[in-house]
Amino acid sequence: MVRQMSISETRRRITSLEGELSVEDTISITNHGKEVFALLRWDSYESIAETLELLSDEAGYAELKEGIRQLEAGELVGLDEFLSGLDV
Numbered sequence: 791m792v793r794q795m796s797i798s799e800t801r802r803r804i805t806s807l808e809g810e811l812s813v814e815d816t817i818s819i820t821n822h823g824k825e826v827f828a829l830l831r832w833d834s835y836e837s838i839a840e841t842l843e844l845l846s847d848e849a850g851y852a853e854l855k856e857g858i859r860q861l862e863a864g865e866l867v868g869l870d871e872f873l874s875g876l877d878v
Contacts, residue, residue, distance in 0.1 A: 794818045800829065 791814060800807075800819050807817070811831050819827040844850045860866050 792816045792818055794820055794825075795829075797821045797826065 793815070795803075795817050797819050800817065807829070811817070811829075813831055813834050815830070816834075817829040818825050819829055844854060
């Protein structure tokens, strides 16, 4: 959920916002009615950054698409089955 908050209100409440934001929440920080910043939890930021990094890597993106295709086609094996096939 995105909610708006002025920059002055954000400044007053910044120390209490940690407990109010869930992973899905974003605060649109405005200055004179114009959106200037987005405030979100660190784990949300990391998730977005990792997704952008993966999508910008052509080989990584191709591997992700192939993994999704294999999952949807039921071609994946469980960990136990995989480990049983190793000669360790």
